Amino acid sequence: MLKTKFTVRASREIALNTWELHLTGDTSGIVRPGQFVNIELPGLYLRRPISVCDWGEGSLTLIYKVVGRGTALMAGLKIGEELDILTGLGNGYDTAESGGRPLLIGGGAGVPPLYALAKVLKGEGKSPTAILGFNTREEVFYTEEFSALGVETRVATADGSLGIRGFVTDAMEGLNYSYVYTCGPMPMLRAVYEKMSTSGQFSFEERMGCGFGACMGCSIETKDGSKRICKDGPVLKREEIIW
Amino acid sequence: MVDTSVSLSGVRLDNPVIPASGTFGYGYEFAELYDINCLGSLSFKGTTRDPRFGNPTPRIAEADMGLLNAVGLQNPGVEKVIDEELPKLRSVFHKPIVANISGFSIDEYTYLAGRMDEAQGVAIVEVNISCPNVHAGGMSFGTDPRSAYEVTRAVKSATSKPVYMKLTPNVTSISAIAKACEDAGADGISMINTLLAMRIDIKRRRPIIANKTGGLSGPCVLPVAVRMVYEVYEAVKIPIIGMGGVSSAEDVVEMMLAGATAVEVGAANLKDPYASKRIVEALPELMERLGITRLSDIIGGAHNG
Known part of the structure; x- marks a missing residue:
């Protein structure tokens, strides 16, 4: 810090x-x-x-x-x-376990951290695919920026006004991937968790006091004991999440 | 050269600044940023007999110039605190330590005081009878003079270290509670814990905090804390550790003029991780500006006669 x-x-x-x-x-x-x-x-x-x-x-x-x-x-x-x-x-995403074809799934305000992640993965010689989900066309951003990195980018909108009609999980159909990195609203994270066929990392959000591990204001229970979202997270591995 | 040292029941502190329990963990997050040995002491995270996860989230809400929290005494339990956290803290902090303990029965308080009596590095036992965020025990011991008396007696019988009873402001007369603690043999009073509060999300039409209520702290409560320290100073003879919204060296002096011998800094550490260090460093210059040579001379200085 x-x-x-x-x-x-x-x-x-x-x-x-x-x-x-x-x-x-x-x-x-x-x-x-x-x-x-x-x-x-x-x-x-x-x-x-x-x-x-x-x-x-x-x-x-x-x-x-x-x-x-x-x-x-x-x-x-x-x-x-x-x-x-x-x-x-926070801990951030760990790219060591990504494999060669990681899938990045972002929903709305959860898209931004995946941009830096995509850059790092590309820099490591990997071939990430991105699924960016939004409610509607007016809310869509950064699709060109992801594409410009050389990342295959799929867009999904809930109302079908741009890209695939439906949720990010609909855009996962038919994709081959080695690992999943995701960030977005809780219902989306849950749906991705149920749908995915590999391991992965999930970024969570919580109301915080300090943001650096002192106040215990953002602790949640995991299979690996209690974790502070701000310090031990915000990224949790799929295996440790309790919904 | 000014003298910032103070003495709490024979425990000498280089300065009166003590990070408050629950806002400083066990010190490591802050030790990564600066040498925490500049602090007078440190009150570690409230410890219970058994490990506690605490309350569900959201545990935090904001207020103008403050925040509400309902963490609910999350801690790894006294054995782990003594075996793991305390040795780690002592490797980075060589000053007297305040051990903050909290219980759900008189027996639990007694047990914890006994464990802290043996614990190396612990100079003062701060007994939290004022947590507003747990539904049994906690604050209920601190809202009734007779219960406060009983807990104090029990804790005193279990340790020879100075015992400071940490009081809640959520009572009609905090002086009556403080007096009961003094009568039972308390070595000092620590005050105030947070003020019971609530915020409501106007879109969801529900309380923001999952526990519904939380404890309010931060600069918005300083005037309440100063008033209460002032009152308790007139009611008891034992020393007071004053806290509630302290965020600057000026606030430290104000709290001491009201009657505090030492001062805890809480919410300010969460907003600015350097807050306690900044306050310690600002004290000497402020003392010179105010014509104070020995800081301990001003304790209770705002009272008549």
């Missing part, structure tokens, strides 16, 4: 209620895709945990959906504003 100042470089709405935020600052605390950052916002007591979409030396990209007070404040951030951020939080 590293506590550092970041500066807003760009902020734009890339899909319905979905914002992309570019920041510059020290990203050396981030070591794995699937980790998150915890952002202090003026006027709010608790920081806001947001997953890392992409990072490079000195640059950080976050994508988030506006769902409440904190994310609404974030959408109002102006270029040049400074933010106090805890970086490199």
Whole structure:
């Protein structure tokens, strides 16, 4: 974990209620895709945990959906504003077990962390496939960015307004894969869990106090004992999940 | 050169700043960030006889200038704490340790106090009779003077280490409870635990926290805590560890002027992992600015006469 100042470089709405935020600052605390950052916002007591979409030396990209007070404040951030951020939080995805053809499944606001993961997997010479699920066309984002990485990308919308009509599990039909990485709303994670034929890793979300393992505010029970989503997670292996 | 040291029942602390139980784990997360030996002491995560998972999530909700929590005393149980957590903590922390214990019966409190009596590194036993987030025991011992008296007596019989009773603000007269603890032989009072609170999700029309209620802490409760420490200081002669929303060196001085001998820092550690260190470092300069040479001289300084 590293506590550092970041500066807003760009902020734009890339899909319905979905914002992309570019920041510059020290990203050396981030070591794995699937980790998150915890952002202090003026006027709010608790920081806001947001997953890392992409990072490079000195640059950080976050994508988030506006769902409440904190994310609404974030959408109002102006270029040049400074933010106090805890970086490199959580375990992140482990790419060691992915095999050659990992399947990445993201739902809505769960898509962003899979982008950095896809990049890392490609860098390791693997051939990931991505399934990106949304409710409707206006909410779709980053499909071109995934394709540009050379990742075979399938889009599913619940109302059929773009790509495959249905859920991400419908888009899994007929795919051969060696492993699954997923992030998204709880019902989607559960459905993927039931449908998948391999092992995999699931990224969970929980209301957090500190975000770095001190308060036990986000503990859940697993087959491997109690785990803090912020510190021992947010990524859990399929085998340890209790629904 | 100012003197920040204070003494709690004969236990000398280099400074009065103590991270509060439940906001600092067993210290490691913070020891990764800075040398936690700058702290006066450390009150570790509330320990029960048996391992506890705690309450279902969500356990956290936000408030303006504060937060609600209903963790529910999650801890690995006293044996694991003594065999594993305490030795690990002592490898990174060489200052006196405050052991925070919580029970569901007088017997359990007595047992825990006995185990902490033997535990190396533990200088003070802080007895939580005020947890608002468990449905049996916990706070019920701290809302009735007679129960508070009985727990104190039992704990005192099980340990020769100083016993500090941690009190709940969720009572009509906290002074009456504090007095009962003093009469039963308590060496000090630790106060205040969190204020029982609730937030409701207006879209779902249900309480945000799964336990429905949670304990409110953070800067929003500081004025309540200062008032209560002030009152209890006038009611008892034993020392007080003051807590509730302390987030700055100024808050430490305010709490001590109200009557606290030492101060615990809670919610602030969760917002800023460096909060306790920052407060310790800011104290000497603030003392100079306020013309304080010896910090212990200001204890209770806001009272008349």
